[in-house]
Amino acid sequence: MAAYWKDDPADVSLNAVCALAAVSKPALYRVFGSEDGFVRAVLSRYAETVLSEIFDILARGAPLSETLTGLIRFASLDAKMQTGCVFFKMRAGQHRLGPQTRDTVSTLESGAVNALQTYFETRQRTEDWYSDLTADQAARYVFAQIGLALTQRAAGEDSQTVYTDLVTALSVLRPG
């Protein structure tokens, strides 16, 4: 997971993984069956460990502005996201993934977008809503912008630049 997180997953070979983990290749195959199975397992673990933080932020049910700030800080400022996000890295190179991993990517994506949409629908009901976007549109938009921010960080862009960009992009959802 560390290797996939730091570098592009497409550039991390199983040989390198085995060397890093001090594990023989047949051992890895005994446990995970194939590269696809292994990558899927890495992504699942990453989702539980890291991506869950996004769901946590949404589940708090805080006001819109506060929640947006939380998401912005997570994607652009959080030190652990300095080298980007395994999920978005894999999503960006989906065609290179095996079917199991692609499936997991797609499930995680729906999950995230749905969580955003549900949160925004609640905000609309509470009249804590300031744009004329639908909850569905806003969810996809925020998802894309978070992905962009994390991709920029993976590319080594300055954290503050990514922050101001993301603040700008999500300001369309804010009052006034």
Place this chain on the structure above:
Amino acid sequence: MAAYWKDDPADVSLNAVCALAAVSKPALYRVFGSEDGFVRAVLSRYAETVLSEIFDILARGAPLSETLTGLIRFASLDAKMQTGCVFFKMRAGQHRLGPQTRDTVSTLESGAVNALQTYFETRQRTEDWYSDLTADQAARYVFAQIGLALTQRAAGEDSQTVYTDLVTALSVLRPG
């Protein structure tokens, strides 16, 4: 260029290129010297052919709103950008490129951002400016959003969805 445009450049081998072009591999090496030289040549030609359109739109010196609409339509609706953009595809996988190509990518990027910045500075002087972003910030922001749109199209996302996303993102630069 067609192959790099349709697929991810990293997934197009020189063997495939030679087969497609009905050219022997030594012939390609006699002309371009290395894969890096070849990819750089492809990118240069692409920039002249396609990316020049962005510079054209800016060079017209049209009002801000009209220019933004032009950029949005180009990135999200133009049929020839249906499979994304060679430049942004290569930029996304910079670490896989040779030094010559990386250099060209970086030059093209500065060129595009500078063109945007210069255009925005002119708009500010004409008092055709409605956000509190600096011309520099706006240039980098618009560049990133166009890149996002073209990446989304390359990933097969629906043209209309990309369009509304980009309209939303660039609405921060518009009046009202």
Place this chain on the structure above:
DNA sequence: ATATTAAAATACCATACGGTACGTTAAGTG
């Protein structure tokens, strides 16, 4: 202590890549 079985790593396979040595064809020259 020895025979049997289960587990784990070494050493290997086929494939595809970027890149090139070398034999072959074709063009120019007397």
Place this chain on the structure above:
DNA sequence: CACTTAACGTACCGTATGGTATTTTAATAT
């Protein structure tokens, strides 16, 4: 027509990948 020279493509090289057959190690049972 013969001879030289330049271009060109076949066939190959070294390397790295995902994946496995085979051998070696370790543990268990007699």
